[in-house]
Amino acid sequence: MNITPKRHRNIKNIARSYFNHYKTRNPFEIFQKLGISCSLIKLDGDLKGFTHINEKNIPCVYINNKYDYYSQKIIAAHELGHILLHRKDDLNMFEENGISSQKEYEANIFLMEFMPHVQPHDKNYIQLSPTRLKNYIRSKIC
Numbered sequence: 001m002n003i004t005p006k007r008h009r010n011i012k013n014i015a016r017s018y019f020n021h022y023k024t025r026n027p028f029e030i031f032q033k034l035g036i037s038c039s040l041i042k043l044d045g046d047l048k049g050f051t052h053i054n055e056k057n058i059p060c061v062y063i064n065n066k067y068d069y070y071s072q073k074i075i076a077a078h079e080l081g082h083i084l085l086h087r088k089d090d091l092n093m094f095e096e097n098g099i100s101s102q103k104e105y106e107a108n109i110f111l112m113e114f115m116p117h118v119q120p121h122d123k124n125y126i127q128l129s130p131t132r133l134k135n136y137i138r139s140k141i142c
Helices: 005-022 027-034 069-085 102-114 130-140
Strands: 037-041 047-053 059-064 091-095
Touching (some): 005 102
């Protein structure tokens, strides 16, 4: 599973435009400015977070409260990627052992572009397979 260079540029441009417009790389601040509800709650199993789009087309983000604040921001940035890239889906989940789908991969690319300080220092993240990118991001969450 790969994305085209054009789709990668599109995701990169969306991430940069939100940073440039809101002057922050903190997804929680962007949620607040966009009026998106975000709750830190206890989630069972390997579920790190998810976004639910309700019947009024309003996204609600839920982040597992067992993680530290830095990890919660990583998870929130991934969910922000889903909101901006996959708004038509009514549910997106960030799971530890979930199968890497195209949408999950794109949300991970959004995360890497929105929070570039999370990117690996020794290689370009785009050279990682979707599974290796997911595993790399998982290693950053504690």
